[in-house]
Amino acid sequence: MPGDEVEKYFRALELGPRASLREIHNSYLRLKKLYSAESIVLAPLGEEFSEKDKKEVLRQIEEAYAKLLAFKKEDPAATEKHSGLVRPPGDSISDSAARGGEAGPKVPFLRTAREKAEVDLERISDELKLRIEVLKNLEEERFNLLPEETYLRGHLKAYALIVGLDPDAVIGEYLRRYQAWKNAESPDSR
Amino acid sequence: MPHTSKPREGEIWAVGGGKGGTGKTFVASSIGTYLARKGRQVVLVDMDIGGANLHSFFGLGRPRKSLTGFFETGASLPDLLLQTDLDNLSLISGDIDSIASDKIKFTQKLKLFRQIMRLNVQNVVIDLGAGTHHNTIDTFLIADKMIVVLAPEVIAIENMYHFVKNALFRRVKNTLKEYGFKEIVEHVWDRRQSYGIKNLREFIEYLKTSFSYLGTILDHELAGFKIYLVLNMVRNAQDILLGASVRSVLMKYLGISIEYPGYIENNDAVWKSVRERKPFMLNYLLTGCAKQIEVLTENLLKGREVEIPGGI
Numbered sequence: 166m167p168g169d170e171v172e173k174y175f176r177a178l179e180l181g182p183r184a185s186l187r188e189i190h191n192s193y194l195r196l197k198k199l200y201s202a203e204s205i206v207l208a209p210l211g212e213e214f215s216e217k218d219k220k221e222v223l224r225q226i227e228e229a230y231a232k233l234l235a236f237k238k239e240d241p242a243a244t245e246k247h248s249g250l251v252r253p254p255g256d257s258i259s260d261s262a263a264r265g266g267e268a269g270p271k272v273p274f275l276r277t278a279r280e281k282a283e284v285d286l287e288r289i290s291d292e293l294k295l296r297i298e299v300l301k302n303l304e305e306e307r308f309n310l311l312p313e314e315t316y317l318r319g320h321l322k323a324y325a326l327i328v329g330l331d332p333d334a335v336i337g338e339y340l341r342r343y344q345a346w347k348n349a350e351s352p353d354s355r
Numbered sequence: 356m357p358h359t360s361k362p363r364e365g366e367i368w369a370v371g372g373g374k375g376g377t378g379k380t381f382v383a384s385s386i387g388t389y390l391a392r393k394g395r396q397v398v399l400v401d402m403d404i405g406g407a408n409l410h411s412f413f414g415l416g417r418p419r420k421s422l423t424g425f426f427e428t429g430a431s432l433p434d435l436l437l438q439t440d441l442d443n444l445s446l447i448s449g450d451i452d453s454i455a456s457d458k459i460k461f462t463q464k465l466k467l468f469r470q471i472m473r474l475n476v477q478n479v480v481i482d483l484g485a486g487t488h489h490n491t492i493d494t495f496l497i498a499d500k501m502i503v504v505l506a507p508e509v510i511a512i513e514n515m516y517h518f519v520k521n522a523l524f525r526r527v528k529n530t531l532k533e534y535g536f537k538e539i540v541e542h543v544w545d546r547r548q549s550y551g552i553k554n555l556r557e558f559i560e561y562l563k564t565s566f567s568y569l570g571t572i573l574d575h576e577l578a579g580f581k582i583y584l585v586l587n588m589v590r591n592a593q594d595i596l597l598g599a600s601v602r603s604v605l606m607k608y609l610g611i612s613i614e615y616p617g618y619i620e621n622n623d624a625v626w627k628s629v630r631e632r633k634p635f636m637l638n639y640l641l642t643g644c645a646k647q648i649e650v651l652t653e654n655l656l657k658g659r660e661v662e663i664p665g666g667i
Contacts, residue, residue, distance in 0.1 A: 206597065
């Protein structure tokens with residue numbers, strides 16, 4: 166992607182050109198929320214900032230977010246080293262997941278993806294402010310030790326962004342396995 | 356060259372924002388106090404003509420000299436400086452007859468601006484009055500740093516947008532005039548209704564599309580038009596985030612640059628001392644605001660933005 170285009174997308178998310186993935190993600194969520202609802206910040210402009218304008222802003226935010234995620238993936242040198250966004254070409258969740266197997270993973274797919282991306286746990290812990298044990302439980306799929314689903318989704322999303330995977334796919338895949346475990350678990354616990 | 360050619364080292368900061376009661380005088384005097392305590396030479400100028408009370412923030416009684424001297428007897432600004440109790444900090448009072456403000460002549464105004472620019476100090480901090488009178492806006496526009504003070508409530512936000520739009524409109528108009536496009540600007544503005552132009556943004560868009568050669572000037576002008584946003588009377592984290600939201604809306608709506616250097620918490624002790632016209636500055640170090648004022652002013656000096664708790 167040409168430099169000025171990248172800059173444009175960073176600007177759309179109101180970030181400097183060296184923003185981390187986490188900042189990109191946070192800014193995206195904040196702006197999406199801001200332009201999706203009425204607020205005392207938008208109300209005073211009334212029709213001067215119409216629904217159409219808001220839609221256009223939202224479109225630009227979505228575009229910028231998608232482009233910047235892709236940009237960070239394809240050009241790891243452009244990101245800070247510590248976010249370790251290296252994703253080998255041709256890799257995908259389903260590949261890793263398939264390797265992990267359906268019936269309880271021998272090699273859990275999150276860890277596989279992370280190792281391929283050459284990111285160590287400390288870095289993720291540092292970036293996400295999550296304890297290493299929490300991350301290990303997440304990777305090793307120790308479902309009984311995981312937080313409740315809302316938090317779990319958040320952790321997975323952030324984790325996915327750092328190792329360069331599609332967050333929705335990761336959440337979908339992970340929760341499918343989590344759910345399967347839960348269903349298998351509940352008759353025993355009664 | 357349009358609007359800035361100041362052979363001086365000091366910086367002029369103007370504190371405005373439209374609505375009364377958002378704490379402009381408090382912010383201006385606090386910033387001035389911090390800068391002076393830091394060892395910088397500072398002059399505070401009270402341009403809240405007719406509603407001037409900056410002097411009372413420093414425990415000074417009705418000032419014996421003020422801008423009246425400038426407007427009526429032709430005194431020059433250095434002769435009108437009042438020393439405060441703080442080293443390095445003096446002020447020029449705007450305590451003049453309120454009727455006089457409408458009688459200020461254009462030439463007097465320019466002379467005043469010239470003299471403000473020539474004050475031989477590191478920082479001039481101008482406290483502007485409420486409203487969007489063209490004299491207030493013009494004073495705002497001479498500043499190197501244009502600061503708006505906002506309280507977290509809808510009327511203050513609305514007035515601030517109005518204030519910023521007014522300032523931008525005047526800047527755009529003046530710049531295009533300086534480039535020799537006075538006729539075009541006036542022509543379009545006078546016929547704005549028949550052209551279906553309902554607001555400033557549409558006006559700018561119209562100019563850009565109809566007169567392509569104005570596009571570069573206008574883009575440059577918009578990008579260079581920077582407002583520093585200070586949120587006052589903040590009560591919680593949500594209020595703090597409001598600053599970031601206002602920043603976003605102004606950038607996206609008007610295409611101008613906004614920085615959010617800081618916020619100040621709502622503090623009852625401050626408001627009590629302001630209401631009672633007590634010299635707040637004597638209590639400066641006692642208030643919980645001192646740290647936030649430091650952060651805010653340092654960020655203004657260094658061109659940085661405030662860190663928002665929890666990140667944005």
